[in-house]
Amino acid sequence: MNLYLKYRPKTIEELDLSGVRRILGEIVKANKTAHAYLLTGPRGSGKTSTARVLARIVNCERNGKKLGEPCNKCPACESILQGSALDVIEIDAASNRGIDDIRDLKEKIRLAPAYLRTKVYIIDEVHMLTTEAFNALLKTLEEPPSHSLFILCTTEAHKVPETIISRCVQIQFTKATPEEMKRSFERVIKGENATVEEGVLQFLSTAVDGSFRDGVKILDQAISHSRSVILDDLQEMVTGSRGYRVEKLLLAMIAKDGSLSLFELNGAIQGGVDLSYLLVSIMRGLRDKLIAGEVGVEITRLIFSLDEVARKLATSLDGEL
Ligand SMILES: [Zn+2]
Incomplete structure (x- = not known):
């Protein structure tokens, strides 16, 4: 099960x-x-x-x-x-x-x-x-x-x-806060007699953007691989690539630098970064920058269209569950 x-x-x-x-x-x-x-x-x-x-x-x-x-x-x-x-x-x-x-x-x-x-x-x-x-x-x-x-x-x-x-x-029902996600993931880890390296739950809680289902699915994979979950392994599992950071792509997008954005995007795809992870990270990054006042409200339109793509992607992936 x-x-x-x-x-x-x-x-x-x-x-x-x-x-x-x-x-x-x-x-x-x-x-x-x-x-x-x-x-x-x-x-x-x-x-x-x-x-x-x-x-x-x-x-x-x-x-x-x-x-x-x-x-x-x-x-x-x-x-x-x-x-x-x-x-x-x-x-x-x-x-x-x-x-x-x-x-x-x-x-x-x-x-x-x-x-x-x-x-x-x-x-x-x-x-x-x-x-x-x-x-x-x-x-x-x-x-x-x-x-x-x-x-x-x-x-x-x-x-x-x-x-x-x-x-x-x-x-x-709201999107879960990272604390709520952590609480639930801890229940799974305890029940499975597994251990996680520090930072794993923090990373997972933010990476899955409020979806317990996605988070537990990733934990499931990680635990079946090893009962002591290491941050590096989990990151690779989630992003599809070890140590990938979305920050460079975000900065290029905000600077409206089309060719640099494409270059960074291409690099991510070539590096095997998971597309739904990439989408969610970009959205979250833009949202955080919007809240922090680092980008103008015109970015909202982009966030909404990305959200639409992410939803469609999620629906098409739901069949796998
Ligand atoms: Zn009863």
Whole structure:
């Protein structure tokens, strides 16, 4: 099993983002959930894992009448963890976006849960639903059955109709801070009985630009290579090249020196530097310089177009996971 799946957060305490841990903690403390949640935020920030934790919080048999951390051992928790719970229905809206799928869902919703206390519907990439499907979903959210919990996830909240948003409690997932990333990577390293050289986690936390999924994937490769991870090896793994620094390319770009930029870019590609790493590094570099006031706001346009390319690249690479 790959480490990303193995170390998927299974409890509130294990969730990556401190803000999300706090919100789930408050739900448990209040001993009450809303009928529908909308989890919004970038890919790889832990929305689906959180949705599944929430599904166990409301169904764990050990919790009885009081909500709490899921035990992850009772039959209810186990069936949800294994993905075999009939009452936890996960729908990928990207591939089930039609009215028939939602109509089918509406019929199922009327039925009470068969085994668990609460029937949980997790709709991933909910912004992909068609207008008709959204309307059908809206009707359900307007009169939700008491035994149901809806968890809608999306990377593009602005594409979700306001009528749906207004019926959900929104939980915002942000890009993880380097500290939050470090905390989660440490959990993986400890669990695998591995050690890392100083600076490794710092480097990794910034290199993957807020994506736990990407970070754990790299750690997975590094640990399978050696249980004592060395900074040089990890850098080579991430950048595709030992000791590559993006700084020269950045300076050439900022100086609007086309031929020098091309020369540096060519050098990076010839040196085997990973393209998605290069893109992210350029974006981060430009963003930092923008914040520091070293470049003008006109650079924003370039950052946005690079971001678009990076997104497309990420989507095309997602299939590999
Ligand atoms: Zn349990």
